[in-house]
Amino acid sequence: MTRLCISLILSACLALAMGGFGASVSAAPITVPHAQGETVLPGVPTKVMVTDWAAFDNLEALGVPVSGVPASATPPYLAGRIGADAQRIGSLQEPDMEAIAAAEPDLVIVASRSRTALPTLSQIAPTLDMSVDNADLVGGVKASLQTYGRVFGREARAGELVAALDERIAQARAAMAGKGTGLVLVVNGGRLGVYGPGSRVAWIYDALGVPSVLGDVSDRDHGGDAVSFEYLLERNPDWLFVVDRDAGIGNEGTARQVLDNELIHGTKFWAKNQIVFLDPAAAYVTMHGYSGLMLMLDQIIARARDAS
Amino acid sequence: MWLAGALLVTLALAIVSLFVGVGTVTPDRLWSDAEGGQALQLLLVSRIPRTLAILLAGASLAIAGLVMQTIVRNRFVEPSTAGTTESASLGFLAVTLLAPGWPVMAKMGVAALFAFAGTALFLRILRFVPLRDAMLVPLVGLMLGGVIGAVTSFLAYRFGLLPSLLAWTMGDFSGVLRGRYELLWLGLVAALLAYGMADRFTVAGMGRDVATSLGLSYESVVTLGLALVSTIAAVTLVSVGAIPFLGLVLPNLVSLLVGDNMRVTVPWVAVLGALFVLVCDILGRVLRYPYEIPIGTMVGLVGSAVFLVLILRGRHA
Numbered sequence: 140m141t142r143l144c145i146s147l148i149l150s151a152c153l154a155l156a157m158g159g160f161g162a163s164v165s166a167a168p169i170t171v172p173h174a175q176g177e178t179v180l181p182g183v184p185t186k187v188m189v190t191d192w193a194a195f196d197n198l199e200a201l202g203v204p205v206s207g208v209p210a211s212a213t214p215p216y217l218a219g220r221i222g223a224d225a226q227r228i229g230s231l232q233e234p235d236m237e238a239i240a241a242a243e244p245d246l247v248i249v250a251s252r253s254r255t256a257l258p259t260l261s262q263i264a265p266t267l268d269m270s271v272d273n274a275d276l277v278g279g280v281k282a283s284l285q286t287y288g289r290v291f292g293r294e295a296r297a298g299e300l301v302a303a304l305d306e307r308i309a310q311a312r313a314a315m316a317g318k319g320t321g322l323v324l325v326v327n328g329g330r331l332g333v334y335g336p337g338s339r340v341a342w343i344y345d346a347l348g349v350p351s352v353l354g355d356v357s358d359r360d361h362g363g364d365a366v367s368f369e370y371l372l373e374r375n376p377d378w379l380f381v382v383d384r385d386a387g388i389g390n391e392g393t394a395r396q397v398l399d400n401e402l403i404h405g406t407k408f409w410a411k412n413q414i415v416f417l418d419p420a421a422a423y424v425t426m427h428g429y430s431g432l433m434l435m436l437d438q439i440i441a442r443a444r445d446a447s
Numbered sequence: 448m449w450l451a452g453a454l455l456v457t458l459a460l461a462i463v464s465l466f467v468g469v470g471t472v473t474p475d476r477l478w479s480d481a482e483g484g485q486a487l488q489l490l491l492v493s494r495i496p497r498t499l500a501i502l503l504a505g506a507s508l509a510i511a512g513l514v515m516q517t518i519v520r521n522r523f524v525e526p527s528t529a530g531t532t533e534s535a536s537l538g539f540l541a542v543t544l545l546a547p548g549w550p551v552m553a554k555m556g557v558a559a560l561f562a563f564a565g566t567a568l569f570l571r572i573l574r575f576v577p578l579r580d581a582m583l584v585p586l587v588g589l590m591l592g593g594v595i596g597a598v599t600s601f602l603a604y605r606f607g608l609l610p611s612l613l614a615w616t617m618g619d620f621s622g623v624l625r626g627r628y629e630l631l632w633l634g635l636v637a638a639l640l641a642y643g644m645a646d647r648f649t650v651a652g653m654g655r656d657v658a659t660s661l662g663l664s665y666e667s668v669v670t671l672g673l674a675l676v677s678t679i680a681a682v683t684l685v686s687v688g689a690i691p692f693l694g695l696v697l698p699n700l701v702s703l704l705v706g707d708n709m710r711v712t713v714p715w716v717a718v719l720g721a722l723f724v725l726v727c728d729i730l731g732r733v734l735r736y737p738y739e740i741p742i743g744t745m746v747g748l749v750g751s752a753v754f755l756v757l758i759l760r761g762r763h764a
Contacts, residue, residue, distance in 0.1 A: 212607055328614025329622055333738075364738040367621040369470040369493050372485075373737075385611050400624050401492045405485065
């Protein structure tokens, strides 16, 4: 009898303590610095909407449920991971403000393509700009994971992901070491462009230490700088990393067909079969997402090991 | 005489064009076996096709402009100011969406059909324009082109093809290689047919009544003219993209130089059209070496400047 009483009282105390503890966590305001200033969240957000696929990629990797995602250009590698009840909230460039307002989210996340929507969205719900600077893409992805980890109380998981990313990058670096020069090429509507430092795939040069065959290239337009097939033959890299933009936005990719021609057959990368067709959605649409980055690193590691 | 001179300059520049590019192609390297005859391969696979594509596209687009101007009797009409180019883009987009696996020839055929329909619509609308004011006609064409272009952009946007659409429609010779430009020869055939029909176009340009009283089947001549223009517009769009202003600037320049008899002007327009595109493309390849400035940008830049000069000159005259 007394035993029962004691255990009842104990469990009641425990329940109270747990409840009190939980409430105090979700009630504590969280200040989050981001690309466009600082946003104070009243507590851990439960209803989160993203206007950017990288944000979805990172939150999904952390195990945070997302209740609103963009309607356009769904990356195939993420398609199966989107909750069945997730709302579609406008295009990557133009979030559907009305749908977002009607859904009353606790948190909205914008990034590079949708960042101009922040002032408007901030009036609807707390909004973070999680844009990543391509100059240090890997560092930016890690910082994003850590920020999300802090906001959603998943620091431990974020730490695991960061460590896994670091390890995968070290593997890719090692795999590519001494394997020659590289060039990142974008194929868009049958035309070629080269991506240089500061572009969305510059991490292949910077983080993996692949020596680039180009000295100076500006990334003013999204397609990179226009080049001819002759350019590829003349610069003749050992590796070609291809971003197939058409395929990236959900259409039939043309890159293989475009590159299969007499001039390209004379290059080193063609002769050694060292063309890496990067996952088009990860390379062109998501860019700053953990899973996408891991996917591309896996592709590079696999090809580099084959080439040994 | 002068024409022969222009032809010589064009040929000389065409030879220059063969030796401009990222790869090393110099006359002495062609005959040596340096790097396994790579220079000769570059010349055959890349340089000669590119130069031919430039000449073919330049000549046929300029003639397409001339034919349209003659038929419509308006100096400011050309495929890109009459909805023809936009219609061809819409057709190409439609076939890309609905039947991506079709061969290029079939896609081009669909683009040409759309171009034809769009241009016919333009002529039909013109009938309802009471005042055939010189400025009103191209304005109608630009508006029609705007509407068709908007439909195209909307579809491209809906299906996530907007960047690809921009890439196709921006004229650019950098992708030209042996095996990837030969459709342009069809444009030359169309241009030659236009030359053969020059007299009939001139008469048709005088209007339905005059043409009919002179024993000409007005409808069939106009239809054939439109078919030629649509073919040229579609072939160049599919092969190298749109090159704006060309069909507008060249016939006007030639008209200032040698008058308006189409028998005389066709060769001039063809040669100067080819020369103009050649100069622009060589500049585009050299200015930001080793990267390229697309021909659409170069012609747009130079062409609009020339056009401005033409208009200002017209004011003073």
